Every structure is written in structure tokens, then in C-alpha cells.
Amino acid sequence: MNNNNFVSMPTLDHSSPPPSDQSTDQASDQPTAIGIDFGGTSVKIGVVQGQQILELATPIPTEAYSAPEPLIEAIASVINDYKEKYPDIVAVGGGVPGFVHAQKGIIYELPNVNGWLNIEFNDTIEELTSLPCAIDNDANAMAYAEWKYGAGKGKQHLICITLGTGLGAGIISSNRLIQGSNSSAAELGQTSIDYQGKSGKYNNTGAIEDYIGNRQIAQYMQQSYREQGEEIHINDCSPAALSALADNGDALAISIWENIAEKLACTIVNACWLFNPEAVVIGGGVSKAGKHIFDPLEKLVKHQLAAPFHQELSILPAHFGNHAGLIGAANIATDALKEKA
Numbered sequence: 155m156n157n158n159n160f161v162s163m164p165t166l167d168h169s170s171p172p173p174s175d176q177s178t179d180q181a182s183d184q185p186t187a188i189g190i191d192f193g194g195t196s197v198k199i200g201v202v203q204g205q206q207i208l209e210l211a212t213p214i215p216t217e218a219y220s221a222p223e224p225l226i227e228a229i230a231s232v233i234n235d236y237k238e239k240y241p242d243i244v245a246v247g248g249g250v251p252g253f254v255h256a257q258k259g260i261i262y263e264l265p266n267v268n269g270w271l272n273i274e275f276n277d278t279i280e281e282l283t284s285l286p287c288a289i290d291n292d293a294n295a296m297a298y299a300e301w302k303y304g305a306g307k308g309k310q311h312l313i314c315i316t317l318g319t320g321l322g323a324g325i326i327s328s329n330r331l332i333q334g335s336n337s338s339a340a341e342l343g344q345t346s347i348d349y350q351g352k353s354g355k356y357n358n359t360g361a362i363e364d365y366i367g368n369r370q371i372a373q374y375m376q377q378s379y380r381e382q383g384e385e386i387h388i389n390d391c392s393p394a395a396l397s398a399l400a401d402n403g404d405a406l407a408i409s410i411w412e413n414i415a416e417k418l419a420c421t422i423v424n425a426c427w428l429f430n431p432e433a434v435v436i437g438g439g440v441s442k443a444g445k446h447i448f449d450p451l452e453k454l455v456k457h458q459l460a461a462p463f464h465q466e467l468s469i470l471p472a473h474f475g476n477h478a479g480l481i482g483a484a485n486i487a488t489d490a491l492k493e494k495a
Contacts (some may be wrong), residue, residue, distance in 0.1 A: 162325050165230055185491075187215055188285070189484035190248035191292065191477075192216075194319065197225070199232050200477070201240050202484035205303035207477055209238070216267045225267075226275070230282035237283065240326045246279055246287040247487030249295030249479040251322070256290045256337040257341075288487040292316075292479045294331055294340070295408075296472070297324025304473030311431045314472070315342065315424070317440035321363040321421075325429055347420040362421045366414050368393060368439065390495030393440045400446045404431045411446040418447070421456035426455065426463050432444075437472025478480075 184204035191198040196213035213231045219225035237243055252270070253262040259276025265285040290298075297306075306312040312326040321343035325332040332339045340423035343363035344356060351360025364370065372391035379386050399407035422434055434455075441447065448469060456464040472483060 161279065163482070184245045185488045186242045186487045187244060187484040188246040189469045189480035189482075189487075190229060190246065191295070191479040192250045192252075192264065192267075193211075193249065194251070196476075197229060197235075200480050200484075201236055201243065202481055204485075205299070205474075205481055207480065209236070211236075219328055220268050220269075225284065226273075226278050227453065230279060231308060233279070237285070243285065245484075245487035245491050246283065246285050247295070247483035247485070248279075249292035250275075250289060251292045253338050254289050254291055256288065256294075256333060257350065259287065259289055260399040261289065266402055273401050283407065284322040286461045286487070286491055288490045290331075290337070290481075290483065290486055291322070291340075293322030293484075294324040295480075295482035295486060296322070296437060296474070296481065297326060297340075297435075298331060298486050299470055299474050299478045300437070301326045302485055303481070304478070305435045305470040306433055309327055309387050309432045311429065312435065313429060313431045314423050314431055314437070315418075315434045316472075317366065317418075317436065317438035318368060318479075320367050322438075323425075325425075325431075327429060342421055345421055345424065347417055347489070362417060365417050366440065371414065371440065372412075373397065374413075375407075375410060378406060382406060397443045397446060400443070408446060411443055412450045414440075415447050415450040419451055419458065420453070422455050423458045424468075426459055426467065428493070432465055432466060433468040433470055435470050436465060437474070437478060457485055 159353040186203050187200060188203045189200050198213050199211040201208040214228050216225065231245060237351060245430050250261055250264060252264045254260065255262065260275040261270055262274050264270030275289050277285040293316050296316050300306045300314050301309065301312050310329050314324045316322045323340045323342035325340040344358055344361045346358060346360035347362050348360030352363040352364045353359055354364055372388060372395050374387055375396050376388050396407050396410060400411055453467045455469060472478065
């Protein structure tokens with residue numbers, strides 16, 4: 155590989171891993187794998203057993219790498235260091251916030267990082283580490299973690315949604331992650347809630363994530379308070395700030411969350427009519443609004459569904475936080491390895 159853009163390799167972080175609900179004895183029955191979570195500004199890498207993260211590396215800042223090759227080499231370096239410390243590591247799994255072909259191991263596009271187009275990630279990692287690698291969309295990885303160990307554990311039919319910068323989703327049907335013809339299924343964030351709505355990135359109109367992403371909520375919050383005669387700087391507008399106001403009984407903040415819930419309900423209802431899930435699990439920063447979004451959301455969704463679709467439907471907050479993608483990706487990799495055996 156070309157090393158012209160190579161920068162110093164990251165080091166392992168030997169600080170305590172995040173807390174887990176699974177005991178070490180339970181985790182020891184599970185295969186050990188590397189989980190990789192590509193975020194907007196950094197790449198997180200950790201050693202995973204089941205739902206337990208044994209160790210996390212220092213995040214790799216993506217802006218330090220001007221091309222895919224040196225960043226992949228940095229990732230491989232961390233993996234190889236972990237291989238020496240944990241010789242029972244059997245696989246590598248990655249979750250990516252973009253379009254991937256899971257079966258071919260190709261990252262079609264990584265929107266937040268320059269140059270990531272049609273990258274043969276699996277083959278390159280396998281070449282550099284001698285470990286089998288599996289790659290998938292980060293929302294699929296989150297869904298896999300929630301289905302296997304989290305809020306959706308025991309459910310055969312599950313929709314998982316993560317709300318943050320945009321809206322990502324993963325769908326489990328009959329205990330299988332829905333992939334689609336080229337591993338790009340379940341992009342609920344691009345489904346329309348208004349066929350004459352906002353123009354979207356992919357020439358679609360009214361895409362839900364163009365209405366309830368973090369930035370859109372901040373803008374909506376600022377506009378709503380301005381119309382009420384109160385000026386709030388955009389830097390002080392966020393889902394967290396809106397939740398804090400709602401917690402204090404601010405009527406406008408509560409109504410804004412109800413409006414956000416109404417938009418989200420449109421997408422969830424459409425997905426429920428299509429997939430008839432047992433549960434919808436919602437994670438990400440926006441979901442931290444708690445009752446302010448979950449209470450109206452549950453009423454709106456069930457009101458718009460026939461009895462067979464809503465009688466036993468649960469709408470649940472995600473169990474895992476920021477490390478859901480890491481845990482899910484590692485388990486996708488180990489389960490793929492089992493299927494090949």
C-alpha cells in the first residue's frame with residue numbers, strides 16, 4: 155500500500171472498558187473479536203466478547219488521514235497489536251455510516267471521510283491482519299447488538315432506528331438481518347413523509363432525516379422560539395437543550411417534541427405496515443428526550459395501525475449507547491464465521 159500519507163500509528167488505550175451488563179464468566183463463553191465503529195470524526199476499535207467490551211483503543215481521528223489506505227493501515231496496526239494481547243481473537247467486524255456491500259466487503263461510500271469510494275475493505279484488512287473480516291452499515295450493526303443482547307433480545311421481528319445527525323435503521327425479520335440485493339436495505343432515513351417536501355440528497359423529496367436530524371431540530375427550535383418572540387442562538391439549540399426545557403415544563407418545547415414525534419411516527423407506521431415487527435427500538439441522541447418523544451410516538455403509531463399490527467407492538471429505548479455499533483459489528487463477524495464453518 156502507498157505510505158506517502160502515513161502518520162504515526164495510534165496506541166492502545168489500557169484504561170478501563172465501559173461497563174457491561176454481562177459478567178466475565180458469561181462473556182468467556184463467546185468468541186473474541188475486534189469491533190470497529192466508523193464515526194463522523196474518528197474510528198473506534200475495541201476487543202469484544204459477546205456484549206462485553208474487554209478493551210478500547212484510543213480513537214483514530216479520521217482527519218489525520220488524507221486517503222483510505224493509510225487509515226486502513228492504522229486500523230490494521232491496532233488490530234495486530236490486539237492479536238498479540240488477545241490470541242483468541244477470531245474475526246474483525248466493522249460498522250460504517252455509509253453504503254456497503256456486506257457480501258463483497260466493499261465500502262461504496264463513506265460520506266464523512268474524503269476518498270472512500272468503492273474500497274475493498276474486507277480483503278485489505280484480511281491481507282494486513284490474517285483475520286476474516288465482515289463489514290456492514292453502522293445502523294445494521296446497532297440493530298444486531300440490540301436484537302442479540304439489548305432491548306430487542308428474544309424478538310424475531312424487529313426494527314431498530316438510530317436518531318442523531320441523520321436517521322439510520324436496521325431491520326431483523328425472522329431472526330435475519332435484512333440486507334437487500336446489494337446490502338443497502340432498511341434506509342428508512344431516506345423514505346418520504348411528504349412527496350412534495352424538501353429536496354433530498356438523492357433526488358428524493360420529503361426524506362424523514364431532512365426533518366428530524368440534530369441540525370434540523372436545532373433550526374426548528376430556533377425558529378419556533380423566534381416566532382414566540384424569544385431569540386436563542388443556534389449554538390444553544392440542540393435536542394439536549396430542547397429536552398431540558400421540556401423537562402422544566404416549557405410548553406413550546408413539549409409541543410416541538412410532539413411535532414418531531416408526529417414526523418417520526420409517519421416513518422415508523424409505514425415500516426410497521428411493511429414488516430409487522432414485534433418491537434421498534436430507538437436509540438441515538440434524539441431518543442434521549444425520553445417521555446417527551448416516546449409517549450406521543452407510541453400513541454401516534456398505534457393509532458395509525460390495525461389491531462394485528464399494534465396489539466403486541468412495543469416501542470422501546472435502545473439498551474446500548476455509543477458502543478452499540480462496536481458490539482454489533484463484532485458479533486456480525488463472529489456469527490458470519492460460524493455460518494461458514
